[in-house]
Amino acid sequence: MRTRFAPSPTGPLHLGHAYSAILAHDMARAAGGEFLLRIDDLDQSRARREWEDLIYQDLEWLGIKWDGPVVRQSENFDLYRTTLDSLASYGAVYPCKCSRADIAAAASAPQEGVPEFGPDGRIYPGTCRGRAYADRTPSDALRYDLSKRVRGPDKMPAFTETGPLYAGEYEVTADHLLTRVGDPILARPNMAASYHFAVVLDDAMTDITHVIRGADLFEASFLQRFLQWEMGLQSVTYHHHNLIRDDLGKRLAKRDDARAISKYREDGATPQDIRGMVGL
Ligand code: GLU
Numbered sequence: 001m002r003t004r005f006a007p008s009p010t011g012p013l014h015l016g017h018a019y020s021a022i023l024a025h026d027m028a029r030a031a032g033g034e035f036l037l038r039i040d041d042l043d044q045s046r047a048r049r050e051w052e053d054l055i056y057q058d059l060e061w062l063g064i065k066w067d068g069p070v071v072r073q074s075e076n077f078d079l080y081r082t083t084l085d086s087l088a089s090y091g092a093v094y095p096c097k098c099s100r101a102d103i104a105a106a107a108s109a110p111q112e113g114v115p116e117f118g119p120d121g122r123i124y125p126g127t128c129r130g131r132a133y134a135d136r137t138p139s140d141a142l143r144y145d146l147s148k149r150v151r152g153p154d155k156m157p158a159f160t161e162t163g164p165l166y167a168g169e170y171e172v173t174a175d176h177l178l179t180r181v182g183d184p185i186l187a188r189p190n191m192a193a194s195y196h197f198a199v200v201l202d203d204a205m206t207d208i209t210h211v212i213r214g215a216d217l218f219e220a221s222f223l224q225r226f227l228q229w230e231m232g233l234q235s236v237t238y239h240h241h242n243l244i245r246d247d248l249g250k251r252l253a254k255r256d257d258a259r260a261i262s263k264y265r266e267d268g269a270t271p272q273d274i275r276g277m278v279g280l
Contacts (some may be wrong), residue, residue: 001033002209005059005066006199008040009052012260016214016244018062019278023241024212025064026280036206037066042073042191042198058261062271071206073198080193083201084142084186087231088133092148093186095140096128103127115180119220120196123182141194142187149230150174157229159222163240165215172222172229181223200224204233215240244278 003024007017028035041047106125110116129145158171186197218240228235
């Protein structure tokens with residue numbers, strides 16, 4: 001077993017991160033496996049060295065030791081670009097200049113039982129399909145044309161989920177992708193990759209076997225498994241844990257500095273207290 005914790009250095013780690021990190025660490029250790037730390041600094045406009053330093057301090061304080069050198073997404077930008085180019089050679093990657101407002105305006109009126117949003121934002125109506133990859137500019141996003149890649153009941157990939165909320169085997173059907181995901185973004189404007197595209201490659205390159213993270217990313221697993229499959233990469237087992245909520249039942253976000261691990265530490269909590277707070 002090889003697991004990882006992959007925080008973005010864009011704010012302090014909070015209880016939800018501690019939960020993911022401790023669980024991924026403990027599961028790897030219990031299995032005699034390895035635990036990696038990856039810094040997800042894909043978005044260079046938001047990544048900050050001071051947040052990265054705080055990640056190291058928090059993990060050390062929690063007693064979490066990682067194996068091998070720290071991996072950084074910013075070291076993989078060339079890999080993302082060359083992989084995108086080779087994927088584009090199959091003819092399904094197209095540049096897209098639609099803003100969120102454009103997409104909202106072009107989307108069909110909501111229908112009962114049909115989701116408007118997927119793991120990659122509002123389900124894209126396909127406005128820019130047909131634009132040639134060769135005509136892209138740096139300010140375009142790059143999308144994957146699912147209509148060219150998934151048709152009917154052809155063989156599709158599946159994945160295993162072992163977390164408490166959704167445990168089971170899931171097939172990534174063409175229908176699921178077309179109606180609940182929509183053409184995914186592989187690279188955001190002026191960026192080397194999108195989150196989904198980058199993590200799939202990063203996990204494969206580091207031979208991750210189990211991805212352990214919060215339940216808010218469960219839906220993203222369908223898209224990520226599909227991208228793995230399209231690129232001929234090995235699959236992973238997913239384990240999505242319960243979300244840690246605040247006293248009002250809201251999911252914790254980066255801006256909830258009151259729940260920052262560093263704040264608990266300053267207030268005299270022990271690492272054992274943190275484990276108790278997340279139920280471990
Ligand atoms: N950097 C991502 C995050 O912090 C990683 C999510 C994942 O584990 O796939 O949300």
